Amino acid sequence: MKITDIQLGMMRVPLKTPFKTALRTVESVDDIVVSIHTDTGHIGHGEAAATAVITGDTHGAIVAAISTVIAPRLIGRDVADLNALTRLVQTALERNTSAKAAVEIALYDLFAQLHGAPLYRILGGGDPVISTDLTISVDYIDKMVADALDAVERGYGSLKIKVGKDMGVDLERIRAIHAAVDGRALLRLDANQGWTPKQAVHAMRQLEDAGIEPELLEQPVKAHDLAGLKYVTDRVHVPVMADESVFGPVELIELIRMRAADIVNIKLMKTGGISNAIKLADIAGLHGVDCMIGCMIESSISVAAAAHLAVAKADVITKVDLDGPSLCAWNPVEGGVRFDEAEISIGEAPGLGIVSVRGVQPIAS
Ligand SMILES: C[C@H](N)C(=O)N[C@H](CCC(=O)O)C(=O)O
Numbered sequence: 001m002k003i004t005d006i007q008l009g010m011m012r013v014p015l016k017t018p019f020k021t022a023l024r025t026v027e028s029v030d031d032i033v034v035s036i037h038t039d040t041g042h043i044g045h046g047e048a049a050a051t052a053v054i055t056g057d058t059h060g061a062i063v064a065a066i067s068t069v070i071a072p073r074l075i076g077r078d079v080a081d082l083n084a085l086t087r088l089v090q091t092a093l094e095r096n097t098s099a100k101a102a103v104e105i106a107l108y109d110l111f112a113q114l115h116g117a118p119l120y121r122i123l124g125g126g127d128p129v130i131s132t133d134l135t136i137s138v139d140y141i142d143k144m145v146a147d148a149l150d151a152v153e154r155g156y157g158s159l160k161i162k163v164g165k166d167m168g169v170d171l172e173r174i175r176a177i178h179a180a181v182d183g184r185a186l187l188r189l190d191a192n193q194g195w196t197p198k199q200a201v202h203a204m205r206q207l208e209d210a211g212i213e214p215e216l217l218e219q220p221v222k223a224h225d226l227a228g229l230k231y232v233t234d235r236v237h238v239p240v241m242a243d244e245s246v247f248g249p250v251e252l253i254e255l256i257r258m259r260a261a262d263i264v265n266i267k268l269m270k271t272g273g274i275s276n277a278i279k280l281a282d283i284a285g286l287h288g289v290d291c292m293i294g295c296m297i298e299s300s301i302s303v304a305a306a307a308h309l310a311v312a313k314a315d316v317i318t319k320v321d322l323d324g325p326s327l328c329a330w331n332p333v334e335g336g337v338r339f340d341e342a343e344i345s346i347g348e349a350p351g352l353g354i355v356s357v358r359g360v361q362p363i364a365s
């Protein structure tokens with residue numbers, strides 16, 4: 001199975017409701033779709049999210065990285081040599097993790113198709129049904145409470161509450177949601193770097209005093225501030241999770257050496273795809289550090305790949321935040337992984353199981 005062409009397209013899928021964090025507000029998935037064509041007629045699919053405030057990646061940079069740097073290295077190569085191909089992708093250029101992720105996802109999709117098995121089986125197998133949380137965007141308190149109650153009604157057992165905007169109001173937000181949900185869902189807090197280390201410790205102690213025990217606190221402080229993250233981890237009972245602070249193995253090893261966090265959030269758009277995500281899970285597992293698998297604002301192409309990985313690495317990836325497809329107004333993918341509110345289930349179709357993708361505008365390269 002030889003690679004003959006790599007095509008790029010732009011996909012827009014509106015979200016059901018605006019997605020709001022301490023870092024940004026976004027109303028649609030606007031992602032680059034990668035299709036890798038082969039001489040056997042098989043097509044591998046991938047997707048890159050341009051989350052400039054986190055990865056630094058923009059649409060223009062993703063398109064340029066793939067079309068001018070990565071694709072020329074892959075054309076004519078055999079999909080059977082997956083490890084050689086992922087090395088070519090990872091060493092093609094520095095950073096550009098979302099572009100690398102999209103290409104790797106499509107390569108793994110093809111590799112699994114080559115072997116006639118769903119990707120999770122190629123990655124080691126597992127129970128193909130997992131549960132995701134749902135994100136509650138940071139907003140007016142009444143709106144967040146209503147969104148949280150709606151999510152509980154829809155069957156979500158874990159809610160990821162976005163905070164990090166204003167410490168005083170954030171505490172009110174959490175207290176109000178905690179009271180309304182009344183034990184029917186676990187509360188994960190994600191400050192997206194919005195607090196100082198001292199504010200984060202103060203906030204968690206206030207919650208403790210009020211008898212509120214969130215399941216975890218995600219990325220309370222600036223991404224580069226590992227010392228600040230450790231300051232919080234050392235002083236609160238709530239498990240602290242690193243998200244924006246950890247992209248790849250190098251950051252994870254430093255985080256573990258410093259004992260700066262209790263959990264790490266693995267996202268394909270940060271790791272540059274599946275090969276490094278496997279390394280992160282293995283390093284974390286070796287050190288007894290649990291992982292969450294997360295996503296950016298992505299659709300059911302790249303989130304499907306993350307779901308396959310989560311199934312295969314379920315011993316280490318114990319928490320799932322793959323709600324991108326649930327946030328979308330419609331599903332652009334025919335076939336593939338089934339996203340039904342909290343339940344994500346993977347079928348037995350080879351690769352990612354994607355039959356076709358709707359609403360993609362070709363990008364001339
Ligand atoms: C969508 C997912 N639940 C999530 O919250 N991801 C964010 C970043 C998403 C973005 O800004 O695109 C996170 O975990 O920080």
Ligand SMILES: [Mg+2]
Pocket residue numbers: 190192218219243244265
């Ligand atoms: Mg996060």
